[in-house]
Amino acid sequence: MNIVISRGNLxxxxxxxxxxxxxxxxxxxxxxxxxxxxxxxxxxxxxxxEIQIGCxxxxxxxxxxxxxxxxxxxxxxxxxxxxxxxxELQEQEGRLRVxxxxxxxxxxxxxxxxxPELEQIEGQATFEMPSAVLKSLIVRTQFAMAQQDVRxxxxxxxxxxxxxxxxxxxxxxxxxxxxEEAVECTxxxxxxxxxxxxxxxxxARLLDVQDATVKLGLAAGQLVMxxxxxxxxxxxxxxxxxxxxxxxxxxxxxxxxxxxxAVKQALxxxxxLSNEKFRGVRVGLASGVMKIETQNPDxxxxxxxxxxxxxxxxxxxxxxVTYLLDALNAMNGEEFALEMRGPDASGLIYDExxxxxxxxxxxxxx
Amino acid sequence: MAPPPACFRYPVHVPIHRLxxxxxxxxxxxxxxxxxxxxxxxxxxxxxxxxxxRIDVExxxxxxxxxxxxxxGGGIPQAELALxxxxxxxxxxxxxxxxxxxxxxxxxxEALASILAVARFSLASRTAEAAHGWQVGGAGxxxxxxxxxxxxxxxxxxxxxxLFFNTPARRKxxxxxxxxxxxxxxxxxxxxxxRPEVAFGFSSDARRxxxxxxAAGTVALEARVNAVCGKEFLTNALAIDEARAxxxxxxxxxxxAFARNQADLQYLFVNGRVVRxxxxxxxxxRAYADVLHSTRYPAFVLYxxxxxxxxDVNVHPAKTEVRFRDAATVHDFMLGAVHGAIRRARPDAxxxxxxxxxxxxxxxxxxxxxxxxxxxxxxxGFSYSAPYRxxxxxxxxxxxxxxxxxxxxxxxxRLEVPADSVPAAAEGxxxxxxxxxxxxxxxxxxxxxxxxxxxxxDAHAAHERxxxxxxxxxxxxxxxxxxxxxxxxxxxxxxxxxxxxLAEREKLGRLGFRFDRSGPESILLRGxxxxxxxxxxxxxxxxxASGSAEGDSRHLFDEALDAQERVLANVACxxxxxxxxxxxxxxxxxxxxxxxxxxxxxxCNHGRPTWVQIGMPELDRLxxxxx
Numbered sequence: 002m003n004i005v006i007s008r009g010n011l012x013x014x015x016x017x018x019x020x021x022x023x024x025x026x027x028x029x030x031x032x033x034x035x036x037x038x039x040x041x042x043x044x045x046x047x048x049x050x051e052i053q054i055g056c057x058x059x060x061x062x063x064x065x066x067x068x069x070x071x072x073x074x075x076x077x078x079x080x081x082x083x084x085x086x087x088x089e090l091q092e093q094e095g096r097l098r099v100x101x102x103x104x105x106x107x108x109x110x111x112x113x114x115x116x117p118e119l120e121q122i123e124g125q126a127t128f129e130m131p132s133a134v135l136k137s138l139i140v141r142t143q144f145a146m147a148q149q150d151v152r153x154x155x156x157x158x159x160x161x162x163x164x165x166x167x168x169x170x171x172x173x174x175x176x177x178x179x180x181e182e183a184v185e186c187t188x189x190x191x192x193x194x195x196x197x198x199x200x201x202x203x204x205a206r207l208l209d210v211q212d213a214t215v216k217l218g219l220a221a222g223q224l225v226m227x228x229x230x231x232x233x234x235x236x237x238x239x240x241x242x243x244x245x246x247x248x249x250x251x252x253x254x255x256x257x258x259x260x261x262x263a264v265k266q267a268l269x270x271x272x273x274l275s276n277e278k279f280r281g282v283r284v285g286l287a288s289g290v291m292k293i294e295t296q297n298p299d300x301x302x303x304x305x306x307x308x309x310x311x312x313x314x315x316x317x318x319x320x321x322v323t324y325l326l327d328a329l330n331a332m333n334g335e336e337f338a339l340e341m342r343g344p345d346a347s348g349l350i351y352d353e354x355x356x357x358x359x360x361x362x363x364x365x366x367x
Numbered sequence: 368m369a370p371p372p373a374c375f376r377y378p379v380h381v382p383i384h385r386l387x388x389x390x391x392x393x394x395x396x397x398x399x400x401x402x403x404x405x406x407x408x409x410x411x412x413x414x415x416x417x418x419x420x421r422i423d424v425e426x427x428x429x430x431x432x433x434x435x436x437x438x439x440g441g442g443i444p445q446a447e448l449a450l451x452x453x454x455x456x457x458x459x460x461x462x463x464x465x466x467x468x469x470x471x472x473x474x475x476x477e478a479l480a481s482i483l484a485v486a487r488f489s490l491a492s493r494t495a496e497a498a499h500g501w502q503v504g505g506a507g508x509x510x511x512x513x514x515x516x517x518x519x520x521x522x523x524x525x526x527x528x529x530l531f532f533n534t535p536a537r538r539k540x541x542x543x544x545x546x547x548x549x550x551x552x553x554x555x556x557x558x559x560x561x562r563p564e565v566a567f568g569f570s571s572d573a574r575r576x577x578x579x580x581x582a583a584g585t586v587a588l589e590a591r592v593n594a595v596c597g598k599e600f601l602t603n604a605l606a607i608d609e610a611r612a613x614x615x616x617x618x619x620x621x622x623x624a625f626a627r628n629q630a631d632l633q634y635l636f637v638n639g640r641v642v643r644x645x646x647x648x649x650x651x652x653r654a655y656a657d658v659l660h661s662t663r664y665p666a667f668v669l670y671x672x673x674x675x676x677x678x679d680v681n682v683h684p685a686k687t688e689v690r691f692r693d694a695a696t697v698h699d700f701m702l703g704a705v706h707g708a709i710r711r712a713r714p715d716a717x718x719x720x721x722x723x724x725x726x727x728x729x730x731x732x733x734x735x736x737x738x739x740x741x742x743x744x745x746x747x748g749f750s751y752s753a754p755y756r757x758x759x760x761x762x763x764x765x766x767x768x769x770x771x772x773x774x775x776x777x778x779x780x781r782l783e784v785p786a787d788s789v790p791a792a793a794e795g796x797x798x799x800x801x802x803x804x805x806x807x808x809x810x811x812x813x814x815x816x817x818x819x820x821x822x823x824x825d826a827h828a829a830h831e832r833x834x835x836x837x838x839x840x841x842x843x844x845x846x847x848x849x850x851x852x853x854x855x856x857x858x859x860x861x862x863x864x865x866x867x868x869l870a871e872r873e874k875l876g877r878l879g880f881r882f883d884r885s886g887p888e889s890i891l892l893r894g895x896x897x898x899x900x901x902x903x904x905x906x907x908x909x910x911x912a913s914g915s916a917e918g919d920s921r922h923l924f925d926e927a928l929d930a931q932e933r934v935l936a937n938v939a940c941x942x943x944x945x946x947x948x949x950x951x952x953x954x955x956x957x958x959x960x961x962x963x964x965x966x967x968x969x970x971c972n973h974g975r976p977t978w979v980q981i982g983m984p985e986l987d988r989l990x991x992x993x994x
Contacts, residue, residue: 151903174853175900243854278938279897281848298841321850321897345851363851366881366894 002038002066002092008082008101010058011043015076017231018047018054020203022072034072035116036090038065046116047072052200053119054207056231063091067113070097078106119234121225125218126162126192130184132215132228136208138169141180141358143201144327147173154240157195160219162186170245176324177245178331181357194219195238207231249361250349253340257286257311258353261337264291265329267305271295272322274303281367284325285317286341295322318344319367325350328360389508392454392477392484393534399481402541403430403530404550406486409478410525411558414438416459416471417523420581421566428572429544430551431530439522442494445501445514451490452509454480468676472640472686479525483509485537486530492523500524507533552576556595557641560634560668563591592619592668596632599625600666607669609704612696614673616704621666623658623709624969624976632666638675643687647671650698653925654705657835657932658967660974671701710966800963801978804955810947813955820983826950826958827943828971833961835939835972839932842898847879847931849894856892857885858905864912865890878927880908898931936972 018034026032028050035046041062046055075097082088082101089100092110099106139158147155150173159170168181196204207228208215218225226233268282275282275295285292286309293305318341329337334352341348350360386394400406407424414422417440427433443451450456457476460466466474482488483505493500501514531538541547548571559567559579569577582591593601603625608617621632635642635651655665679690691697801824802817813824860868865884868875872882879896895904911926944950950958962968962977970976987993 148901150901151906172853173901174856175850177853248853276845278934279848281897298845319848347851347853361853363853365851365897366849367846 002068003063004038005061005089008086008088011088012079014045014056014058017056018045019076020206021047021049021052021054023049030111030115033069033111035069037067038062052235054233068092069111069113069116070108122220122223125220128184128186128217130215132208132210132213134182135215138180138182139205141331142169142171142178145171145176145178146198154195154238154242157197157238158201159242160194163191175363177361179359193242195242197238200235250347253342253349255313255316255341257309257339258336259309261329263307267293267307268322268326271303271305274301275322280321280323281319281365282322283317283319286311287315319365321365324362389484392480395477396481396485403547404554406434406482406527407551408554410436412472414440415562416473417441423568425570426551429547431541434527437524442523443492444494448501448503448514452479452483470675485534487528489526491517491519493519493521495521560595561636561639561641563588605708607704607708614700616671618669620705623974626659626663626665630664634668636670637689642689644689646694646698647701650701654702658970663974801959804952807950819980820986821981824978828975829962829977831939831943831971832968833965834942835936836965838935847896849879849881850897850900851894856905857889858892858909859889860912868912896931898934
């Protein structure tokens with residue numbers, strides 16, 4: 002294998018795939034990136050046996066072949082080389098020679114034949130959508146995913162497909178985020194797919210491109226996503242997701258509409274004096290005003306008042322302020338609606354203009 | 368079809384019959400006499416009940432070949448000798464009322480008969496009135512012969528030969544004679560601690576092993592404790608003597624820094640009876656809960672006294688378990704007394720004098736030599752000379768951080784310093800217990816000067832404890848919130864476990880747990896304390912429900928709170944200043960003053976000592992001053 006490629010192209014290709022490579026490896030080859038040259042294409046691939054990302058770039062092909070080399074080292078070298086330089090990669094006697102200007106590096110390699118590959122499952126339901134749509138589904142919900150929960154199925158994002166809509170749901174058992182978008186499907190498809198947490202983060206990263214079309218394939222146990230020249234294959238979480246629809250409250254009788262930015266800032270300030278472990282704040286609704294108050298173990302106290310549109314009985318509910326802020330941060334409208342039913346019942350946050358995105362936050366008894 | 372195994376096969380009809388007395392006794396012996404140490408225990412307890420002031424025990428071959436127990440107690444009259452060997456014959460109780468308030472160690476009337484059933488046995492006794500002693504005996508069963516006269520001093524002598532000679536199966540279970548001897552010795556040490564007013568002697572294979580003189584009064588008791596537990600124990604222990612609600616607890620508990628790697632220095636006596644009790648054990652474990660690492664065992668010698676009627680000893684043939692009529696009161700009393708002692712203790716000058724800092728004769732000579740190779744970190748004698756000086760070489764440029772760190776930490780670990788207790792607060796005119804800070808040693812230790820000499824403080828460990836106690840106070844002071852769950856979690860539990868949880872629903876609610884019954888064998892967990900919201904709360908609740916099955920409901924809350932405090936301990940550990948954090952004198956001063964105000968500041972959350980005192984005499988000794 003022998004190629005010449007510009008630093009910019011190689012670096013951006015490596016950036017696409019490097020996220021999968023864990024810093025600590027029990028299997029050495031998983032720390033490597035798979036490189037294969039055929040025609041005028043360089044194919045790069047990395048995997049952690051759960052996720053696999055591959056991408057292709059144009060190169061000047063001097064000799065075809067394939068090899069695997071330490072991914073992070075190659076990436077760091079590439080990044081450190083001056084902008085606009087040309088890089089020559091040459092495999093020689095089981096080593097990968099990296100040459101650029103007067104810099105020379107020799108990297109250890111492992112045989113390309115040993116590099117594991119995730120087989121793509123047949124019979125997927127495939128969807129095509131603008132990258133911004135999938136990106137929005139993820140950004141609006143992913144913060145609510147659980148992290149290392151014993152209920153392993155919560156450590157991921159639920160993608161639910163039905164009636165030409167795709168819905169993303171995430172919950173950690175204390176709050177829930179749900180977002181819905183219309184999608185085009187090539188076949189009659191429906192079902193629930195739990196995407197692992199790491200895959201969600203990787204997918205979000207690959208979607209940082211403008212105006213691309215994403216091809217998403219979902220099958221039992223596998224997700225395949227193609228965007229531009231990249232292909233991501235991931236295993237899915239095997240498990241059944243809780244019945245999330247039941248916990249989304251309906252017809253809350255205390256409904257307030259408020260300026261998102263104003264409430265967000267008031268909460269952020271009040272959070273400074275909340276108990277740093279519990280992060281509890283009291284949110285009170287009264288006619289035309291939202292009161293936010295909290296105190297910490299040092300008896301320091303915060304009071305905030307924000308004007309809102311609310312007519313109804315006075316009501317006060319305790320919340321973990323982080324959960325409220327996460328939800329408000331994931332929205333982008335100017336105003337938001339807050340629906341509550343009682344001090345022990347969940348609160349619902351949504352944007353009245355786009356009500357298909359909803360956030361449910363459970364109260365905290367303070 | 369294959370015939371069923373032998374044990375399942377039974378003949379058509381075997382008439383029901385009464386078991387022979389000897390077989391009955393052999394069955395009883397299975398419970399009471401499981402090894403030579405048990406024989407010794409039964410015989411010595413008989414002697415104690417007979418009012419002996421001196422008891423001598425001899426064993427041959429670890430007690431398997433012979434056990435001889437001699438005492439100077441009241442003795443048994445000739446007429447009762449034969450009856451003494453019969454099963455269920457005793458002088459200790461006569462009615463049920465007496466059983467319920469039994470004060471003697473024995474009462475079942477089984478010991479002699481059981482031992483007799485599995486050994487060659489002879490019993491010789493002389494009362495004060497008799498002119499000479501009388502002896503009866505037998506092998507496997509009483510010989511039935513009339514007592515024979517024998518010359519002996521007042522008291523009773525029991526000889527047991529060839530233990531288990533007629534039950535070869537049991538004999539096969541015995542360990543090496545040396546092991547059995549160790550068990551006998553251990554049991555005797557226990558008994559000696561239980562009854563300091565009695566003199567004990569123990570010899571094995573004609574070699575004197577133990578000799579405890581009669582002890583009366585506190586000083587003598589301390590001498591007995593020293594003899595049994597070793598001198599270090601009392602130097603590193605806190606004395607307890609508390610009485611409340613008809614209960615009295617006295618004795619000593621080891622400082623947390625003196626914890627052991629095994630549970631070998633744990634002696635607990637209830638009314639003079641050696642007891643290993645779950646309830647009391649739990650109280651002690653909890654008393655040490657957050658000053659001790661979970662893999663370390665506290666040392667203690669404790670005597671609990673209460674009205675015999677309030678404790679039921681008729682639970683287990685060997686009587687190592689007891690049952691209290693009001694278990695909760697006893698548990699709380701015990702916990703409160705020990706916990707209080709650990710928390711309240713103030714340093715006393717005597718205790719802080721570090722006697723064992725003295726150099727062993729061997730290393731005194733080399734202490735001054737410049738090129739002594741460093742002693743290995745583990746094993747052997749206490750030789751800290753070289754590493755100690757390496758660590759103290761404050762300004763020496765060559766002293767590498769790693770070496771100094773290791774060496775000093777090692778030296779400090781080896782100092783038997785009662786590094787516990789809340790240092791007394793200021794005694795006016797700037798006389799602080801932990802002194803004025805002088806400098807920080809290699810980014811790890813604070814050096815301070817007080818009236819006694821040098822104080823070394825592990826800054827991280829100390830800060831960790833100060834933070835932890837503050838966090839715990841905050842947790843206890845404010846109500847614990849409860850984070851509601853989006854999807855309530857169903858926890859499967861037994862019916863009585865659920866009943867127990869529901870009975871304490873309100874109190875657990877105050878600790879952040881909210882739940883409802885959702886079926887015959889499940890509850891629905893609706894809210895959890897936010898501190899542990901991201902851990903497996905349903906498992907914790909299930910554990911709480913099953914864990915409290917044994918004791919009273921109090922444990923439930925303790926454990927629920929403990930789970931949260933463990934999180935706080937972690938928070939404190941992470942938030943505390945780390946090694947290599949440069950501290951100014953003002954910061955060090957503040958930390959020392961904080962320590963003086965903080966309870967349990969003697970050790971960090973993991974049980975490591977936070978500070979040690981090195982007195983002037985010890986420093987003088989290092990430099991051979993005044994010799």
